[in-house]
Amino acid sequence: MKNNVILEKLMFKTPRLHFIKLQQECAGKTILITGASSGIGEQLAYLLAETDCRLILVARRAEKLSMMKAEIEAMAAKVEIFSADLRVDLELDAFLDFVHRLGTLDFVVSNAGKSIHRPIFHSLGRDQDFTRTMAINYFAPVRLVMSLLPLLKQSGGHVVNVSTINALMTPMPHWAAYQASKSAFDAWFRSAAPELNSNGIAASTVYLPLVRTPMIEPTAAYRKVPAMEARQAARLISSMLYSKKRTWRPWWLWPVQAASIFTHQLPERRN
Numbered sequence: 001m002k003n004n005v006i007l008e009k010l011m012f013k014t015p016r017l018h019f020i021k022l023q024q025e026c027a028g029k030t031i032l033i034t035g036a037s038s039g040i041g042e043q044l045a046y047l048l049a050e051t052d053c054r055l056i057l058v059a060r061r062a063e064k065l066s067m068m069k070a071e072i073e074a075m076a077a078k079v080e081i082f083s084a085d086l087r088v089d090l091e092l093d094a095f096l097d098f099v100h101r102l103g104t105l106d107f108v109v110s111n112a113g114k115s116i117h118r119p120i121f122h123s124l125g126r127d128q129d130f131t132r133t134m135a136i137n138y139f140a141p142v143r144l145v146m147s148l149l150p151l152l153k154q155s156g157g158h159v160v161n162v163s164t165i166n167a168l169m170t171p172m173p174h175w176a177a178y179q180a181s182k183s184a185f186d187a188w189f190r191s192a193a194p195e196l197n198s199n200g201i202a203a204s205t206v207y208l209p210l211v212r213t214p215m216i217e218p219t220a221a222y223r224k225v226p227a228m229e230a231r232q233a234a235r236l237i238s239s240m241l242y243s244k245k246r247t248w249r250p251w252w253l254w255p256v257q258a259a260s261i262f263t264h265q266l267p268e269r270r271n
Protein backbone atom coordinates (compact mmCIF):
# COMPACT_ATOMS: atom_id res chain seq x y z
CA MET A 1 0.00 0.00 0.00
CA LYS A 2 2.83 2.33 1.00
CA ASN A 3 4.61 1.47 -2.28
CA ASN A 4 1.47 2.41 -4.19
CA VAL A 5 1.36 5.84 -2.56
CA ILE A 6 5.00 6.49 -3.55
CA LEU A 7 4.41 5.22 -7.10
CA GLU A 8 1.27 7.35 -7.44
CA LYS A 9 3.20 10.44 -6.34
CA LEU A 10 5.85 9.72 -8.99
CA MET A 11 3.50 8.76 -11.79
CA PHE A 12 0.65 11.20 -11.20
CA LYS A 13 2.02 14.51 -10.06
CA THR A 14 -0.90 16.90 -9.58
CA PRO A 15 -1.02 18.85 -12.87
CA ARG A 16 -0.27 22.54 -12.69
CA LEU A 17 -3.36 24.67 -13.33
CA HIS A 18 -3.13 28.39 -13.97
CA PHE A 19 -6.52 29.44 -12.63
CA ILE A 20 -6.32 33.03 -13.89
CA LYS A 21 -5.60 31.83 -17.44
CA LEU A 22 -8.47 29.35 -17.14
CA GLN A 23 -10.82 32.05 -15.89
CA GLN A 24 -9.79 34.39 -18.75
CA GLU A 25 -10.24 31.61 -21.32
CA CYS A 26 -13.65 30.53 -20.03
CA ALA A 27 -15.24 33.88 -19.18
CA GLY A 28 -18.47 34.26 -21.12
CA LYS A 29 -17.87 30.99 -23.01
CA THR A 30 -20.15 27.98 -23.38
CA ILE A 31 -18.60 24.63 -22.50
CA LEU A 32 -20.29 21.29 -23.19
CA ILE A 33 -19.20 18.27 -21.11
CA THR A 34 -20.56 14.86 -22.06
CA GLY A 35 -20.66 12.26 -19.28
CA ALA A 36 -20.80 14.96 -16.61
CA SER A 37 -22.67 12.96 -13.97
CA SER A 38 -19.75 10.94 -12.64
CA GLY A 39 -15.98 10.51 -12.37
CA ILE A 40 -13.82 12.77 -14.52
CA GLY A 41 -16.72 14.65 -16.14
CA GLU A 42 -18.27 15.46 -12.74
CA GLN A 43 -14.96 16.74 -11.31
CA LEU A 44 -14.40 18.81 -14.45
CA ALA A 45 -17.87 20.35 -14.18
CA TYR A 46 -17.24 21.46 -10.59
CA LEU A 47 -13.79 22.82 -11.45
CA LEU A 48 -15.06 24.84 -14.42
CA ALA A 49 -18.05 25.99 -12.36
CA GLU A 50 -15.59 28.21 -10.49
CA THR A 51 -15.17 30.26 -13.67
CA ASP A 52 -17.57 32.69 -15.25
CA CYS A 53 -18.69 30.32 -18.04
CA ARG A 54 -21.92 28.64 -19.12
CA LEU A 55 -21.79 24.86 -18.71
CA ILE A 56 -23.90 22.37 -20.63
CA LEU A 57 -23.88 19.03 -18.82
CA VAL A 58 -25.26 15.86 -20.40
CA ALA A 59 -25.54 12.26 -19.15
CA ARG A 60 -28.34 9.74 -18.56
CA ARG A 61 -28.86 10.23 -14.80
CA ALA A 62 -31.30 13.14 -14.58
CA GLU A 63 -31.44 13.20 -10.77
CA LYS A 64 -27.68 13.42 -10.43
CA LEU A 65 -27.54 16.22 -13.00
CA SER A 66 -30.29 18.14 -11.15
CA MET A 67 -28.38 17.81 -7.91
CA MET A 68 -25.22 19.12 -9.60
CA LYS A 69 -27.16 22.00 -11.17
CA ALA A 70 -28.41 23.10 -7.74
CA GLU A 71 -24.85 23.12 -6.38
CA ILE A 72 -23.30 24.80 -9.41
CA GLU A 73 -25.91 27.56 -9.38
CA ALA A 74 -24.39 28.69 -6.08
CA MET A 75 -20.99 28.98 -7.80
CA ALA A 76 -19.70 31.33 -10.53
CA ALA A 77 -20.90 29.53 -13.66
CA LYS A 78 -24.31 29.32 -15.29
CA VAL A 79 -25.44 25.80 -16.01
CA GLU A 80 -27.79 23.92 -18.35
CA ILE A 81 -28.43 20.21 -17.88
CA PHE A 82 -29.87 17.63 -20.26
CA SER A 83 -30.56 13.99 -19.62
CA ALA A 84 -30.00 11.75 -22.66
CA ASP A 85 -28.69 8.35 -23.58
CA LEU A 86 -26.26 9.44 -26.28
CA ARG A 87 -26.39 5.96 -27.87
CA VAL A 88 -30.05 6.43 -28.76
CA ASP A 89 -30.48 8.41 -31.99
CA LEU A 90 -33.70 10.17 -30.93
CA GLU A 91 -32.23 11.23 -27.57
CA LEU A 92 -28.98 12.41 -29.16
CA ASP A 93 -30.97 14.38 -31.75
CA ALA A 94 -33.08 16.00 -29.02
CA PHE A 95 -29.93 16.97 -27.15
CA LEU A 96 -28.27 18.38 -30.26
CA ASP A 97 -31.42 20.43 -31.01
CA PHE A 98 -31.19 21.80 -27.47
CA VAL A 99 -27.53 22.83 -27.95
CA HIS A 100 -28.23 24.40 -31.35
CA ARG A 101 -31.12 26.37 -29.83
CA LEU A 102 -28.74 27.81 -27.23
CA GLY A 103 -26.99 29.33 -30.23
CA THR A 104 -23.32 29.47 -29.20
CA LEU A 105 -20.73 26.89 -28.27
CA ASP A 106 -17.01 27.36 -27.57
CA PHE A 107 -15.76 24.09 -26.09
CA VAL A 108 -16.79 20.44 -26.35
CA VAL A 109 -15.23 18.01 -23.89
CA SER A 110 -16.05 14.59 -25.32
CA ASN A 111 -15.87 12.52 -22.17
CA ALA A 112 -18.88 10.17 -21.91
CA GLY A 113 -17.72 6.59 -22.18
CA LYS A 114 -18.11 3.00 -21.13
CA SER A 115 -15.49 0.34 -20.54
CA ILE A 116 -15.85 -3.42 -20.55
CA HIS A 117 -13.27 -5.80 -19.14
CA ARG A 118 -14.13 -9.32 -20.32
CA PRO A 119 -12.29 -12.24 -21.88
CA ILE A 120 -13.33 -12.87 -25.50
CA PHE A 121 -14.70 -16.33 -24.65
CA HIS A 122 -16.98 -14.77 -22.01
CA SER A 123 -18.40 -12.48 -24.73
CA LEU A 124 -19.73 -15.36 -26.84
CA GLY A 125 -23.36 -14.54 -27.66
CA ARG A 126 -22.90 -11.07 -26.17
CA ASP A 127 -22.78 -8.88 -29.28
CA GLN A 128 -23.91 -6.04 -27.03
CA ASP A 129 -20.41 -5.86 -25.52
CA PHE A 130 -19.17 -4.61 -28.88
CA THR A 131 -22.21 -2.70 -30.15
CA ARG A 132 -22.69 -0.76 -26.87
CA THR A 133 -19.06 0.29 -26.54
CA MET A 134 -18.95 1.36 -30.20
CA ALA A 135 -22.26 3.22 -29.74
CA ILE A 136 -21.08 5.40 -26.84
CA ASN A 137 -17.30 5.54 -27.41
CA TYR A 138 -17.34 5.97 -31.20
CA PHE A 139 -20.65 6.69 -32.98
CA ALA A 140 -22.05 9.09 -30.34
CA PRO A 141 -19.01 11.42 -30.24
CA VAL A 142 -18.67 11.33 -34.04
CA ARG A 143 -22.32 12.34 -34.50
CA LEU A 144 -22.10 14.92 -31.72
CA VAL A 145 -18.94 16.62 -33.01
CA MET A 146 -20.17 16.54 -36.63
CA SER A 147 -23.44 18.22 -35.69
CA LEU A 148 -21.71 20.90 -33.61
CA LEU A 149 -18.95 21.83 -36.08
CA PRO A 150 -20.86 24.79 -37.56
CA LEU A 151 -21.28 26.32 -34.06
CA LEU A 152 -17.62 25.65 -33.23
CA LYS A 153 -16.46 27.17 -36.52
CA GLN A 154 -18.47 30.29 -35.76
CA SER A 155 -16.84 30.70 -32.33
CA GLY A 156 -13.31 29.52 -33.24
CA GLY A 157 -13.99 26.74 -30.74
CA HIS A 158 -12.12 23.79 -29.30
CA VAL A 159 -12.84 20.05 -28.99
CA VAL A 160 -11.11 17.99 -26.29
CA ASN A 161 -11.20 14.22 -26.64
CA VAL A 162 -10.89 12.32 -23.34
CA SER A 163 -9.03 9.24 -24.51
CA THR A 164 -6.95 6.51 -22.95
CA ILE A 165 -3.29 5.50 -23.13
CA ASN A 166 -4.57 2.13 -24.37
CA ALA A 167 -5.21 3.79 -27.75
CA LEU A 168 -1.42 4.30 -28.01
CA MET A 169 -0.37 0.86 -26.79
CA THR A 170 -0.31 -2.70 -28.03
CA PRO A 171 -3.88 -3.97 -27.42
CA MET A 172 -4.29 -5.90 -24.18
CA PRO A 173 -6.25 -9.13 -23.69
CA HIS A 174 -9.73 -8.80 -22.07
CA TRP A 175 -10.16 -5.22 -23.27
CA ALA A 176 -11.04 -5.84 -26.94
CA ALA A 177 -14.43 -4.08 -26.91
CA TYR A 178 -13.23 -0.99 -25.00
CA GLN A 179 -9.88 -0.59 -26.75
CA ALA A 180 -11.31 -1.06 -30.25
CA SER A 181 -14.02 1.57 -29.65
CA LYS A 182 -11.72 4.14 -27.99
CA SER A 183 -9.09 3.59 -30.70
CA ALA A 184 -11.75 4.06 -33.39
CA PHE A 185 -12.64 7.52 -32.09
CA ASP A 186 -8.97 8.35 -31.55
CA ALA A 187 -8.23 7.53 -35.22
CA TRP A 188 -11.31 9.47 -36.39
CA PHE A 189 -10.36 12.48 -34.31
CA ARG A 190 -6.70 12.48 -35.41
CA SER A 191 -7.85 12.30 -39.01
CA ALA A 192 -10.38 15.12 -38.54
CA ALA A 193 -8.07 17.39 -36.47
CA PRO A 194 -6.14 19.02 -39.37
CA GLU A 195 -9.43 19.88 -41.07
CA LEU A 196 -10.84 21.28 -37.83
CA ASN A 197 -7.65 23.33 -37.36
CA SER A 198 -7.81 24.77 -40.87
CA ASN A 199 -11.36 25.90 -40.05
CA GLY A 200 -10.22 27.67 -36.89
CA ILE A 201 -11.23 24.91 -34.44
CA ALA A 202 -8.62 23.60 -31.99
CA ALA A 203 -8.44 19.85 -31.31
CA SER A 204 -6.81 18.24 -28.26
CA THR A 205 -6.59 14.69 -26.98
CA VAL A 206 -5.84 13.74 -23.40
CA TYR A 207 -4.50 10.18 -23.24
CA LEU A 208 -5.31 9.29 -19.65
CA PRO A 209 -3.80 6.45 -17.63
CA LEU A 210 -5.90 4.56 -15.09
CA VAL A 211 -8.10 7.03 -13.21
CA ARG A 212 -9.87 6.17 -9.95
CA THR A 213 -13.56 6.57 -10.92
CA PRO A 214 -16.70 4.41 -10.84
CA MET A 215 -15.64 3.11 -14.30
CA ILE A 216 -12.80 1.01 -12.88
CA GLU A 217 -14.60 -0.15 -9.71
CA PRO A 218 -15.92 -3.44 -11.20
CA THR A 219 -12.36 -4.50 -12.16
CA ALA A 220 -11.01 -6.08 -8.98
CA ALA A 221 -7.46 -6.25 -10.37
CA TYR A 222 -7.33 -2.44 -10.51
CA ARG A 223 -8.07 -1.85 -6.83
CA LYS A 224 -4.39 -2.20 -5.89
CA VAL A 225 -2.88 -0.64 -9.02
CA PRO A 226 -1.62 2.97 -8.90
CA ALA A 227 -4.16 5.32 -10.44
CA MET A 228 -4.66 9.02 -11.01
CA GLU A 229 -7.43 10.81 -9.09
CA ALA A 230 -10.43 12.10 -11.07
CA ARG A 231 -9.80 15.67 -9.87
CA GLN A 232 -6.22 15.45 -11.25
CA ALA A 233 -7.63 14.38 -14.63
CA ALA A 234 -10.06 17.32 -14.43
CA ARG A 235 -7.19 19.76 -13.82
CA LEU A 236 -5.34 18.36 -16.80
CA ILE A 237 -8.33 18.69 -19.12
CA SER A 238 -8.96 22.24 -17.83
CA SER A 239 -5.37 23.24 -18.57
CA MET A 240 -5.83 22.08 -22.19
CA LEU A 241 -8.64 24.64 -22.60
CA TYR A 242 -6.19 27.56 -22.37
CA SER A 243 -2.91 25.92 -23.45
CA LYS A 244 -4.55 24.49 -26.64
CA LYS A 245 -1.93 21.71 -26.52
CA ARG A 246 -2.70 19.05 -29.14
CA THR A 247 -2.05 16.09 -26.84
CA TRP A 248 -1.26 15.18 -23.29
CA ARG A 249 0.12 11.79 -22.27
CA PRO A 250 1.87 10.68 -19.05
CA TRP A 251 5.64 11.18 -18.98
CA TRP A 252 6.21 7.45 -18.38
CA LEU A 253 4.22 6.27 -21.40
CA TRP A 254 7.08 5.61 -23.82
CA PRO A 255 8.89 2.96 -21.70
CA VAL A 256 5.51 1.32 -21.02
CA GLN A 257 4.77 1.34 -24.77
CA ALA A 258 8.14 -0.30 -25.45
CA ALA A 259 7.53 -2.92 -22.75
CA SER A 260 4.02 -3.61 -24.05
CA ILE A 261 5.39 -4.34 -27.55
CA PHE A 262 7.89 -6.79 -26.09
CA THR A 263 5.54 -8.59 -23.71
CA HIS A 264 2.74 -8.90 -26.28
CA GLN A 265 4.98 -10.03 -29.13
CA LEU A 266 5.89 -13.22 -27.26
CA PRO A 267 2.44 -14.86 -27.22
CA GLU A 268 1.67 -13.50 -30.72
CA ARG A 269 4.80 -15.18 -32.16
CA ARG A 270 3.70 -18.57 -30.86
CA ASN A 271 0.62 -18.50 -33.17
Ligand SMILES: NC(=O)c1ccc[n+]([C@@H]2O[C@H](COP(=O)([O-])OP(=O)(O)OC[C@H]3O[C@@H](n4cnc5c(N)ncnc54)[C@H](OP(=O)(O)O)[C@@H]3O)[C@@H](O)[C@H]2O)c1
Nearest residue numbers: 035037038039040059060061086112113164210211213215
Ligand atom coordinates in the same frame (compact mmCIF):
# COMPACT_ATOMS: atom_id res chain seq x y z
N1 LIG B 1 -11.29 5.77 -15.41
C1 LIG B 1 -10.26 5.47 -16.15
O1 LIG B 1 -9.36 4.71 -15.75
C2 LIG B 1 -10.12 6.06 -17.53
C3 LIG B 1 -8.88 5.98 -18.16
C4 LIG B 1 -8.72 6.53 -19.42
C5 LIG B 1 -9.79 7.16 -20.04
N2 LIG B 1 -10.99 7.22 -19.42
C6 LIG B 1 -12.09 7.86 -20.14
O2 LIG B 1 -12.60 8.91 -19.35
C7 LIG B 1 -13.97 9.14 -19.68
C8 LIG B 1 -14.78 9.29 -18.40
O3 LIG B 1 -14.72 8.07 -17.68
P1 LIG B 1 -14.83 7.96 -16.09
O4 LIG B 1 -13.69 7.14 -15.66
O5 LIG B 1 -15.06 9.29 -15.50
O6 LIG B 1 -16.11 7.02 -15.99
P2 LIG B 1 -17.49 7.12 -15.20
O7 LIG B 1 -17.31 7.64 -13.83
O8 LIG B 1 -18.13 5.82 -15.41
O9 LIG B 1 -18.28 8.23 -16.04
C9 LIG B 1 -18.78 7.98 -17.33
C10 LIG B 1 -19.72 9.10 -17.71
O10 LIG B 1 -20.25 8.82 -19.02
C11 LIG B 1 -21.68 8.89 -18.94
N3 LIG B 1 -22.27 7.97 -19.89
C12 LIG B 1 -22.00 6.64 -20.00
N4 LIG B 1 -22.80 6.08 -20.92
C13 LIG B 1 -23.58 7.09 -21.41
C14 LIG B 1 -24.62 7.15 -22.37
N5 LIG B 1 -25.02 6.06 -23.02
N6 LIG B 1 -25.21 8.34 -22.63
C15 LIG B 1 -24.83 9.45 -21.95
N7 LIG B 1 -23.84 9.46 -21.03
C16 LIG B 1 -23.24 8.29 -20.75
C17 LIG B 1 -22.02 8.51 -17.50
O11 LIG B 1 -23.26 9.09 -17.10
P3 LIG B 1 -24.65 8.29 -16.91
O12 LIG B 1 -24.32 6.94 -16.37
O13 LIG B 1 -25.43 9.17 -15.99
O14 LIG B 1 -25.21 8.25 -18.29
C18 LIG B 1 -20.90 9.20 -16.74
O15 LIG B 1 -21.22 10.54 -16.51
C19 LIG B 1 -14.40 7.95 -20.55
O16 LIG B 1 -14.44 8.35 -21.91
C20 LIG B 1 -13.28 6.94 -20.36
O17 LIG B 1 -13.10 6.10 -21.49
C21 LIG B 1 -11.18 6.71 -18.17
